[in-house]
Amino acid sequence: MTDLSVPLEDIAVRAARGVGDPLRAAFAQAQQPSYKRDHHDLVTEHDRRTEQVLRAELLGAWPDSAVLGEEGGASGHGTVRWLVDPIDGTANFALGLPFFAVSIGAVVDDRLVAGVIYDVMRDTAFSATLHGAYRDGEPLRSTGPATDAQNVLITSYPGPGTLAAGRGVAEYTTLLREFGAVRRMGSTALALAYVAAGAGCAYAYGIHPWDVAAGALIVQQAGGRYLPLPADTERPWEAPGYLAVNGDFDLPGSCLTELLPRMLPGSAGPAAP
CATH class of the missing domain: 3.30.540.10 (Fructose-1,6-Bisphosphatase, subunit A, domain 1)
Structure with missing residues (x-):
């Protein structure tokens, strides 16, 4: 080609x-x-x-x-x-x-x-x-801190639907406790752009291809990681969710590794208190 x-x-x-x-x-x-x-x-x-x-x-x-x-x-x-x-x-x-x-x-x-x-x-x-x-x-290189405590997480989680189903509060409490900061910025594209620039991590679900097509490539080409959710999708930009992290982020050591399976729709996460 x-x-x-x-x-x-x-x-x-x-x-x-x-x-x-x-x-x-x-x-x-x-x-x-x-x-x-x-x-x-x-x-x-x-x-x-x-x-x-x-x-x-x-x-x-x-x-x-x-x-x-x-x-x-x-x-x-x-x-x-x-x-x-x-x-x-x-x-x-x-x-x-x-x-x-x-x-x-x-x-x-x-x-x-x-x-x-x-x-x-x-x-x-x-x-x-x-x-x-x-x-x-x-x-542009996606270099930044490695640990949760040093990073900002940009996310729209939990959304109204998650909360209405009685889920999300326990997971969000953990995110607030473990990350240096958690932000709801209101723009998926800009969240990915700034992860590509090294500014922490971003997670979202319920997205559309036009939200993430450019950002997925920019993160990857900057040396960060863009993980479609579910991970086995053939076209990453068409997946309904994603996790993006800067190139230095220690994902295996992050609370996200344990929390993500419970944060996805249809999971059997603990009910909100």
């Missing part, structure tokens, strides 16, 4: 940066979000508009491609498949928290080959090709 990763990364980075100014301008204005599944799942006119712009840019730059977007579904046909989240962290964007990103991953022959996570408010692009990972074009 011809190495398409470098030109595809360049296209993705240019497309993501191209929507930065409109998103920053929109962030400064009051938003009127609507809802998809429930009040936890916001969407704004800017999600839809940004995806339309990205879709046109990607298909125009590489006509032999298809786009799967969070808001607009699939369009186009071709060798390259783009996975696009126009605003990952819509709730943050809509409610005035400056922590959201544009995420674009590229798949060729069922392999992730390029991706970008664009931290809009910081004007910072985390990207990857098959040759490495980069932050604003400079090489």
Whole structure:
């Protein structure tokens, strides 16, 4: 296969940066979000508009491609498949928290080959090709502390469904006790970007391919570990969950090794007190 990763990364980075100014301008204005599944799942006119712009840019730059977007579904046909989240962290964007990103991953022959996570408010692009990972074009390495106590864990666990099932409290208590800090940041893509930069670990379940396609590649190419959950999936970006850790993290010595089987949906974890 011809190495398409470098030109595809360049296209993705240019497309993501191209929507930065409109998103920053929109962030400064009051938003009127609507809802998809429930009040936890916001969407704004800017999600839809940004995806339309990205879709046109990607298909125009590489006509032999298809786009799967969070808001607009699939369009186009071709060798390259783009996975696009126009605003990952819509709730943050809509409610005035400056922590959201544009995420674009590229798949060729069922392999992730390029991706970008664009931290809009910081004007910072985390990207990857098959040759490495980069932050604003400079090489990126996922180096960081090895132990739980020295690390931050970025997670959305436990979610409302887990708590409603009477689970998650005991596991979350352990995470709070063992990790240096536990954070709910509201953007899966940015969580992965910062793990790639060495900032601890990230765990999530109930995700979609456009949430993680770029981040999975960036973490791996930076020297970190991206573990799809369940682990036997053929396409890691399609797994419903993941654990990502920096390249120096001692996973066998982490409380996560014991807790993860109990944190997954359908597990027989202890009931909340």
